[in-house]
Amino acid sequence: MAAQINPSILSADFARLADEAKAVEGADWLHVDVMDNHFVPNLTLGVPVVESLARATDTPLDCHLMIEAPDRWAPQYVEAGAGSVTFHVEAAAAPVRLAREIRAKGARASMALKPATPIEPYEDLLPELDMLLIMTVEPGFGGQAFLDIMLPKVRRTRELISKHGLELWLQVDGGVSASTIERCADAGADVFVAGSAVYGANDPAEAVRALRNQAGAATAKASWACDH
Ligand SMILES: O=C(CO)[C@H](O)[C@H](O)COP(=O)(O)O
Numbered sequence: 001m002a003a004q005i006n007p008s009i010l011s012a013d014f015a016r017l018a019d020e021a022k023a024v025e026g027a028d029w030l031h032v033d034v035m036d037n038h039f040v041p042n043l044t045l046g047v048p049v050v051e052s053l054a055r056a057t058d059t060p061l062d063c064h065l066m067i068e069a070p071d072r073w074a075p076q077y078v079e080a081g082a083g084s085v086t087f088h089v090e091a092a093a094a095p096v097r098l099a100r101e102i103r104a105k106g107a108r109a110s111m112a113l114k115p116a117t118p119i120e121p122y123e124d125l126l127p128e129l130d131m132l133l134i135m136t137v138e139p140g141f142g143g144q145a146f147l148d149i150m151l152p153k154v155r156r157t158r159e160l161i162s163k164h165g166l167e168l169w170l171q172v173d174g175g176v177s178a179s180t181i182e183r184c185a186d187a188g189a190d191v192f193v194a195g196s197a198v199y200g201a202n203d204p205a206e207a208v209r210a211l212r213n214q215a216g217a218a219t220a221k222a223s224w225a226c227d228h
Pocket residue numbers: 008010011031033064066137138139140141142143144173174175176193194195196197
């Protein structure tokens with residue numbers, strides 16, 4: 001799959017969300033960070049805002065749920081119009097049942113790992129997922145510094161995906177920018193969330209194009225992609 005760039009509206013102007021979504025039309029997905037002030041120490045938006053955003057843009061919504069009780073809430077985000085719903089494994093009571101429910105309702109099912117959560121215990125769950133998200137910052141805030149120490153986990157996850165011959169997308173989120181995206185692509189990521197690097201730019205749409213070109217060039221040179 002070609003490298004995908006998903007701008008995060010966490011770094012957008014929340015009073016102008018429809019315009020901010022339009023400013024990045026041409027991006028693959030719009031990343032929507034849902035925070036409940038319990039799973040993470042920050043509060044953003046919920047189901048009604050996702051419903052309105054889904055009506056306001058043709059770009060599919062990639063909802064990243066940083067919330068407690070995702071088993072209860074995630075299906076509602078599919079009904080609100082999300083094309084992809086990511087829950088955190090640390091918060092899910094029954095991740096396999098939840099992934100199956102998200103898929104059955106018609107969205108892509110995705111699971112996220114915080115920095116201290118290893119991938120290895122979840123190897124057997126990978127076939128149940130359409131995407132795995134490896135956090136490259138502690139979740140909760142935009143604009144944080146990229147955690148280089150997550151790159152070995154990205155690499156090991158890419159190896160597991162290859163070993164099992166899966167179509168699973170591998171997303172990185174947090175501190176992704178022109179100075180870090182190539183290392184992420186080289187390690188095996190193919191979906192890149194970028195908040196401040198896109199919405200902090202003078203021309204957000206151009207920032208998306210530049211990041212996609214950079215990631216594409218790095219992927220073309222990466223050993224994990226050359227093997228296939
Ligand atoms: O999930 C997130 C934070 O928990 C955001 O998606 C992420 O931080 C994007 O912002 P930036 O690219 O500025 O780091």
